[in-house]
Amino acid sequence: MTDRHSEMAKPVAKKVTDCMSEDDPNANVDGCGATNKARWGPNHAGAKELKNLYSTGKRVQELICVAIYLVLIAYDLFQMVYHFQSSKIMTILPSIVFGIIVADFASGLVHWGADTWGSVEMPIFGASFIRPFREHHIDPTSITRHDVIEVNGDNCMATLPGLIWLAYKYMTQNPEQIQENYNYDCFLMALVFFVTLTNQFHKWSHTYFGLPKWVTFLQDWNLILPRQHHRIHHVSPHESYYCITTGWLNYPLEAISFWRGFEYLIEKSTGAKPRSDDMKWAVKQE
Ligand SMILES: [Zn+2]
Numbered sequence: 001m002t003d004r005h006s007e008m009a010k011p012v013a014k015k016v017t018d019c020m021s022e023d024d025p026n027a028n029v030d031g032c033g034a035t036n037k038a039r040w041g042p043n044h045a046g047a048k049e050l051k052n053l054y055s056t057g058k059r060v061q062e063l064i065c066v067a068i069y070l071v072l073i074a075y076d077l078f079q080m081v082y083h084f085q086s087s088k089i090m091t092i093l094p095s096i097v098f099g100i101i102v103a104d105f106a107s108g109l110v111h112w113g114a115d116t117w118g119s120v121e122m123p124i125f126g127a128s129f130i131r132p133f134r135e136h137h138i139d140p141t142s143i144t145r146h147d148v149i150e151v152n153g154d155n156c157m158a159t160l161p162g163l164i165w166l167a168y169k170y171m172t173q174n175p176e177q178i179q180e181n182y183n184y185d186c187f188l189m190a191l192v193f194f195v196t197l198t199n200q201f202h203k204w205s206h207t208y209f210g211l212p213k214w215v216t217f218l219q220d221w222n223l224i225l226p227r228q229h230h231r232i233h234h235v236s237p238h239e240s241y242y243c244i245t246t247g248w249l250n251y252p253l254e255a256i257s258f259w260r261g262f263e264y265l266i267e268k269s270t271g272a273k274p275r276s277d278d279m280k281w282a283v284k285q286e
C-alpha cells in the first residue's frame with residue numbers, strides 16, 4: 001500500500017481486518033482468515049439466488065444500451081475532435097477534471113442509494129438494478145466473472161441522455177455556438193466517459209490476479225479506483241467509501257459524515273431503515 005492510500009484509509013483503518021482477504025478475496029473469510037469460516041462468496045445461499053435472477057430480458061436491455069451507446073459516443077467524439085482548438089487547452093483540462101469529480105460523486109450517490117434503500121422485490125427495478133448491489137456484498141468477486149456487457153451495460157444506459165444531448169447540439173448548432181459551449185461539452189464528455197467506465201474500474205479493484213500493468217499503474221496513482229482503497233467499502237455493514245470511479249471523494253465525504261447525515265434525514269422523514277434489505281440478504285441461509 002502506498003503512503004497516499006494509507007492516508008486515505010485512516011478513518012476506518014481498524015475495520016479493514018474484517019474484510020476480504022487480499023490473497024483470497026473470493027473466500028471473504030471472517031477476520032481475513034482468522035477462523036477459516038467462509039462467510040461470503042459464490043456458495044452463499046443469497047448469492048446463488050441473486051445470481052439466478054440475472055434474466056435474458058435484462059441481458060437484452062444491456063446489449064441494446066451498449067449498441068446505442070457505441071454509435072452515439074463515436075459520433076460525439078468525432079465532432080469534438082473535429083472542433084478541437086489547442087488554444088483552449090488551459091480551460092479544457094479543468095473542465096475534464098471537474099467532469100471526473102462529478103462522475104465520482106455520482107457513483108457514490110447511486111451506489112449509496114442502491115446499497116441503502118429499496119429491495120430486490122421492488123417491481124422491475126428491484127431485480128434489474130438493486131439485485132447486482134446485493135449480490136456484490138455477499139459475493140464481492142462475482143463481478144470479476146461478469147463479462148463486459150454485464151459489467152458496463154447499465155452504466156452505458158445511464159449516460160445515454162448526455163450523449164443524445166451532445167449529438168443534438170452538434171447536429172443543430174453553428175460553429176460559433178459550438179466553440180462557445182466547447183468547455184461545457186468537454187465537462188459532459190468526461191462525465192459520460194468516467195460514468196461509463198465506473199463499473200469496469202470497480203471490477204478491476206476486485207481483480208487481484210492478471211491485471212494488465214497499465215491498469216495497476218492507473219490504480220497505484222489513484223487515477224482510477226485503487227484495490228486497497230475499495231476494500232474499505234467491503235467491511236460489513238458496507239456503510240462507507242461508496243465512490244467507485246476514482247474514489248477521490250470518499251475521504252472528504254466521510255470526514256463530513258455526508259452519507260450518515262443524508263440517511264438521518266431520510267429515516268426521520270420516511271421511517272425507512274437504512275440497509276435493511278442488504279442485511280436480509282447477508283444472513284440468508286439455504
Ligand atoms: Zn456497496
Ligand SMILES: [Zn+2]
Nearest residue numbers: 136140202230
Ligand atoms: Zn466492490
